[in-house]
Amino acid sequence: MTEHIVPLERFVDARRVLVGRINHTPILTSTTAGRVLDARGIRVGDGRIYAKAEHLQKTGAFKIRGALNKMEALTQRERKAGVITLSAGNHAQGVALAAHQAGVHAVVMMPSGAVRSKVDASRGYGAEVILFGEHVGETWARMEEVQAERRLTFVPPFDDPYVIAGQGTVGLEILIDMPDVDVVVAGIGGGALCTGIAAAIKETKPGTRVYGVEPVGSNSMTLALERNEIVRIQPDSVADGLGSPFAGEWTLAMAKHYLDGVVLLDDPSILAGTRFALERMKQLVEPAGAAALAAVLFGQIPINEGERVCVVFSGGNVEVDRLGELLAGAAPLEIPAPVV
Ligand SMILES: Cc1ncc(COP(=O)(O)O)c(C=O)c1O
Known part of the structure; x- marks a missing residue:
């Protein structure tokens, strides 16, 4: 590319x-x-x-599109280890559903003030939701720590x-x-x-x-x-x-x-x-x-x-x-x- x-x-x-x-x-x-x-x-x-x-x-x-496409590209090893992401909500739901369909464990980090329905929906799709931080910037920093501690694969929200x-x-x-x-x-x-x-x-x-x-x-x-x-x-x-x-x-x-x-x-x-x-x-x-x-x-x-x-x-x-x-x-x- x-x-x-x-x-x-x-x-x-x-x-x-x-x-x-x-x-x-x-x-x-x-x-x-x-x-x-x-x-x-x-x-x-x-x-x-x-x-x-x-x-x-x-x-x-629309977020399910990118999440499913990324999930498809993961190696077997990455799938087994599980994925992590962060989001104000919609990407979280997309990754939660895509991971559920692929049989992959997903950790989703959201700011503590995230819209309740988006938190509930992500949990409903089987994701482990962690609420952290006033702003998404704080959530992002914590997400990097959790990713390293638990050796998860990051599913980026956009980049x-x-x-x-x-x-x-x-x-x-x-x-x-x-x-x-x-x-x-x-x-x-x-x-x-x-x-x-x-x-x-x-x-x-x-x-x-x-x-x-x-x-x-x-x-x-x-x-x-x-x-x-x-x-x-x-x-x-x-x-x-x-x-x-x-x-x-x-x-x-x-x-x-x-x-x-x-x-x-x-x-x-x-x-x-x-x-x-x-x-x-x-x-x-x-x-x-x-x-x-x-x-x-x-x-x-x-x-x-x-x-x-x-x-x-x-x-x-x-x-x-x-x-x-x-x-x-x-x-x-x-x-x-x-x-x-
Ligand atoms: C409803 C909605 N529209 C637009 C966007 C922006 O998408 P992107 O981050 O790819 O620019 C988002 C991202 O979360 C979203 O949830």
């Missing part, structure tokens, strides 16, 4: 590993979202926004070619179902999802543009791209799934090579997008999963007249009580009336 660039064959291989084991999720459409953009003077192709529904994926997020290839299969499926797509938008945490999608799509259909979205309070990829080095931050955003303390070596290299841009979005806008997904599209999407839609709705993504735009709804794991509290404080977007 060229240094830190995952080639197209790896994405195709990953799709072969995953077919029949995960959901080929549908692509939803919203004409109301199209109208919101119309009112901003942006006329999207056939008046609709498309959304790849990975919140309907097994475990409620790994197999994980990136697995997440990038979302892009291959978008191309299968929407071959005329012009613009794809996805949230960025550590960056495997968005850069994997970008590589898979652009190596197959050059000319398609792919943008990433980061919360203002969790801008590790933006900083890494600006400074051309990995920058450590303490993520602080309502979109916990996008709260990575740093970009990875692989994901930074891939972002430089493949992304057309990364935009920053504040938490109120992310919540407005989450609210739109629920109220208007009837989809329970967590804030991290709705960030891409929010960026499009707020006019942050460059879109030319008539282009067909697909956002990724990357996950839907959020407790409804918590979501209710968050959305109670979120202003709804202004929706123009339909033209009859």
